[in-house]
Amino acid sequence: MNWSTLNKCILVMVLGGLAHITWIAWYLFSFHHPALHHWLNPDYYYFHLSRMLLCCVLQFLLIIPCVIWRHKEWVIQYLPYFIILVFSVSFIYGGYSVGISSPATVAGFISILTVGLVLFERKIVYLLFLPVTVYMLIAIVSSALGYMTYAPVFSDQLNYSVMVFNEFWVYSQLYFYVPIFFATFVLFEILLTQWRNREKQINLMSQMDPLTGIYNRRKIGLELNEIQLQERKFALILLDLDHFKSINDNYGHDIGDNVLKRVANVLRQNIRDTDIVGRFGGEEFVMLLQNKNLRAAMEVAERCRKEIENELFYIDERTTIRVTASFGIAISEFNLNKEAVIRHADQALYLAKKRGRNQVRHYYELQDADVIQKSET
Known part of the structure; x- marks a missing residue:
């Protein structure tokens, strides 16, 4: 042909x-x-x-x-x-x-x-x-x-x-x-x-991110549809690299691309064959863990956070940098569609950034914070 x-x-x-x-x-x-x-x-x-x-x-x-x-x-x-x-x-x-x-x-x-x-x-x-x-x-x-x-x-x-x-x-x-x-x-x-x-x-x-070699947002969406049709439980982890724009601005997009590829590799090495990791867009990644509860998802996210933090990136022979990432976790529930689960994970990610970045937060912390705020008022 x-x-x-x-x-x-x-x-x-x-x-x-x-x-x-x-x-x-x-x-x-x-x-x-x-x-x-x-x-x-x-x-x-x-x-x-x-x-x-x-x-x-x-x-x-x-x-x-x-x-x-x-x-x-x-x-x-x-x-x-x-x-x-x-x-x-x-x-x-x-x-x-x-x-x-x-x-x-x-x-x-x-x-x-x-x-x-x-x-x-x-x-x-x-x-x-x-x-x-x-x-x-x-x-x-x-x-x-x-x-x-x-x-x-x-x-x-x-x-x-x-x-x-x-x-x-x-x-x-x-x-x-x-x-x-x-x-x-x-x-x-x-x-x-x-x-x-x-x-x-x-x-x-059509399912792969050409830069990092992991799944793209479209594939993640298809997998979420399949999991929900089969009514299986899953944990969704969203992570965003902290201050990634400054890396592109200070060192160039080739260094930024190398960081994204190295981070994708770290995430890929910390999941099971049944789990999925993808690039959600820009410097944001997603991890889809099947049949994982909150505690197990927190352990995976924390392990990835530490490995990313310890990863050393060489700019040249004398210059190295480190990057950190913020994580947000949401757990599927029978009455939630995939959009709601993604939204919950995104809100947990925002909480991690709001509290200083380079940390793992989950959606239930937001609910606990709302309860405390209401009791105080």
Whole structure:
């Protein structure tokens, strides 16, 4: 999927050339085999063989300009059209020779067209395959009405017989189509595998913070939705780096980015596999701890706070700095949605900042403070 158009053209020419080699081998073997010779048209032999050899050689020769002049603008822009045209004409000629409405021709055309639509730009495929399709339909009708010779490679003895009962014809059709089917199957399997991997990468990238390598706010929101749907308990920890703006202002954003990455790593190392850590935005992080009570969440937050405080950041060989973080904790309750839990954690974080920063606070302290304030009044 990541190949350039010229590389895809090379692939098509190689496959087309190999297909013609198999067809030529079948033709030579069948014509010179005493038991099979009578099923082929001797008057068409040299004409057909020379055309097949020409198509085969031409397809391999077209690989050369794709390799030598691959960086030239006119080659990139126009050569793919010519290559697909050559491939289409050579295929349709082969299909006409063995029967324009034969199973191998029709099934092969559908397989090749489908792969072409996946591999190449639509304008290339439609511009060339639409005329070929129209020609095929006209040829099918014309041959059915007797205006065009049908399957000239075969003898009249075979063409005027019931072909489906002729073993030579049946096995020949299988011989023609099986390589096309195999190549199509392999290409589709490769393309689908790449497609699935790309979708996984895109999905993963949409959930990750590109700077720190931890989850982003969107992923945290999705996880909170999933946890609440399953009615599981969780603790939510919000933390904010203290005076982070001064780090960016005094030392530059590259130092600030390094601090964020180191802090994310500290947080990641202090959670279980079932827990989640993410960047909530700017210098704010979130930790989602499943099935944790307040005491366990306080222990995790305090451990992270100490490790962040003890982390040493080098500005240069002589200058180092330390950073601190404030933490706010909220515990899920059956009557609270995720927005309320986040709001409670944010209020607890504000309390930690208000009381001097570099500390861990939880939402229930706010409730206790409200009770004391009311009793005093």
